[in-house]
Amino acid sequence: MFEAMTQYIGDFVSISCDLVGLGEPTHREPAFAHVRNELFAQLVDRGFRSIALETGRAAALVVNDFVQGGPGSLDTVMREGFSHAMFGVSEGNRRLVAWMREYNTGRSPKERLAFHGMDAPMEFSAPSPRPYLEYARDFLGLDLDIAGPAGEDERWGRAEAVMDPAESPGDTAGAERLRAIADDMLAALYARAPELIAATSRDDWQRAKIQLTSGIGLLRYHRQAAERIENGLRWSRLSAVRDALMARNLLDIRDIEARRGPTLVFAGNVHLQRNPSHMSMAGMDLTWFGTGAILASLLGTRYAFIAGSLGRSEGLGLAEPDPGTHEGRLQAGAAAWRLEVAGADRSAVSRTDTRPEQGYFPLDQETLDGADAVLHIGEAERARQRT
Secondary structure, three states: OOEEEEOOHHHHOOOOOOEEEEEEOOOOOOHHHHHHHHHHHHHHHOOOOEEEEEEEHHHHHHHHHHHOOOOOOHHHHHHHOOOOHHHHOOHHHHHHHHHHHHHHOOOOOOOOOEEEEEEOOOOOOOOOOHHHHHHHHHHHOOOOOOHHHHOOHHHHHOOHHHHOHHHOOOOOHHHHHHHHHHHHHHHHHHHOHHHHHHHOOHHHHHHHHHHHHHHHHHHHHHHHHOOOOOHHHHHHHHHHHHHHHHHHHHHHHHHHHOOOOOEEEEEEHHHHOOOOEEEEEOOEEEEEOOHHHHHHHHHHHHEEEEEEEEEEEOOOOEOOOOOOEHHHHHOOOOOOEEEEEOOOOOOOEOOOOOOHHHOOOOOOHHHHHOOOEEEEEEEHHHHHHHO
16 A cells, blocks of 8 residues: 655655656646645755756756846746747746746856756657757858758648658658758767867857757657558657657756756656556557656666656546545545655556546556655645645
8 A cells, every 4th residue: 555655755765866757647737846846945955956847958948047047037938948838838837947046046056956858849749950950050160051951940840740641841852861961960069079169168069969969859750750650650659759859868967967966857657657658649549668668777776756646636627536546545645745655555446537638647557566656646726725
């Protein structure tokens, strides 16, 4: 059964762990972002110096510049620094960014908190790689035509370009040319690193790498979208490409942050869980290895996963869970939210009272078996008020 109830995340983070994945079962319940902020503040007291959210890595550079004390307004940062629109309007994210900037005021660079994006700007649509590749081209000082082979940005950014392989630009001659250009630029970025860093800075070099790898990731995603295979398999592979990019981004982030302290990662359970990810969409059953499964295999005990769970949410129209479900077993007790060890009560089942528009992924035994702990929000409205 579930035990060891607490509201202190430090009880679940070992000294060997430098990457903690905090999952949420739905993006549509704001309470998780508010609780995350409280837990991140606890981890900062334990030496954590960075957080990574499920938003585009290149876009997040705008947010990090701001929390480091750079110019601009909070409104502008929330509008421009999140590649997924729903995260830019999140009150919990707004509070996080404002708090990080305030925390960093007067502190040395080593002690400041850093904000990272772990994702690429892709899902059911994906933008043109052109601006990302042009950024790297200009940093390298090369005379290359990117706009010509890329064509109009609109043809990449349409939903149809991902939804329908016949509408995808991902396997065109222009896309193939861009992939070759991008690969050559990445080789040049490393080959010329001493020269480039001496002329600019290590941070500038990293920024160019982030822009370039974001463009390469978009090219890979569009190439997979163009595959004319069974649609369920195509979407499983698209999900796998996206999660592989997230895993690579997080490994890069850890390389940057290694000397400063551990990192908290906040994203959907379906991305951060250790077991294979599953999703039903439009009559398709998708399966792939998510970011957490990749990281767990590469990092071992350096990676920890805390699964998110939700009991009741008036805003989502999510009713009290059946007592025999995993969420129902976690629902016992008066706390608005709490952390618990993920136990082994195998008589519980997955809840079935959710609707697609809630975006809720119910807990299952396999996910719990791979979790170090569970963050259960019993009543979303109370949790938001408490935090």
